[in-house]
Amino acid sequence: MNNKLNAKERRHLANVKELPCSLCDAEGPSEAHHYRQHSQYTCIALCVECHRGAIGWHGTKALWRIKKMDEIDALNITLGRLFS
Numbered sequence: 692m693n694n695k696l697n698a699k700e701r702r703h704l705a706n707v708k709e710l711p712c713s714l715c716d717a718e719g720p721s722e723a724h725h726y727r728q729h730s731q732y733t734c735i736a737l738c739v740e741c742h743r744g745a746i747g748w749h750g751t752k753a754l755w756r757i758k759k760m761d762e763i764d765a766l767n768i769t770l771g772r773l774f775s
């Protein structure tokens with residue numbers, strides 16, 4: 692797998708990172724969570740807490756359970772905001 696991002700992928704990631712958090716709507720800049728490693732176009736915009744926080748996606752996921760959302764729900768929000 693080629694890990695190097697091309698210009699289009701870099702631009703897409705930069706756009707994702709400008710969005711608010713797809714889970715809690717915290718104002719951007721956000722981090723880009725990779726739904727699948729090396730797949731840039733399925734990245735999800737998340738704030739630090741919802742992403743890497745103790746109860747975020749890479750933690751216990753409690754924040755996600757409270758919102759009753761999974762990665763695809765959040766990706767849908769990220770993409771909806773990108774294309775609006």
Ligand SMILES: [Zn+2]
Nearest residue numbers: 712715738741
């Ligand atoms: Zn958040």
Ligand SMILES: [Zn+2]
Nearest residue numbers: 723724725742
């Ligand atoms: Zn992540």
